[in-house]
Amino acid sequence: MAFQDRSLTCVDCGQQFTFTAGEQEFYAQKGFMNEPKRCKGCKAVRKGGGGHGGPRQEYEVVCSACGQPTSVPFKPILDKPVFCKPCFVAKRAGG
Structure with a gap:
């Protein structure tokens, strides 16, 4: 199956983000049925703030x-x- 980059809309911030062909292939290999709903920034914030999501709770x-x-x-x-x-x-x- 040939994957192509797709543009998706983040459910949290409403910004467009790219679901790359490589990411789609990874999802298929892992058996994930749903495509991502959040951009990387919103996903990081939702996971607890590490990385690009901002400062963590101290x-x-x-x-x-x-x-x-x-x-x-x-x-x-x-x-x-x-x-x-x-x-x-x-x-x-x-x-």
């Missing part, structure tokens, strides 16, 4: 080791220790 915490304020990219769990980057690296290196 949570302000106090390091359990040194007591300094820091931020982490995950929601802390109350009974689990949270470390700043230097303390985390030192703890990981120390075993």
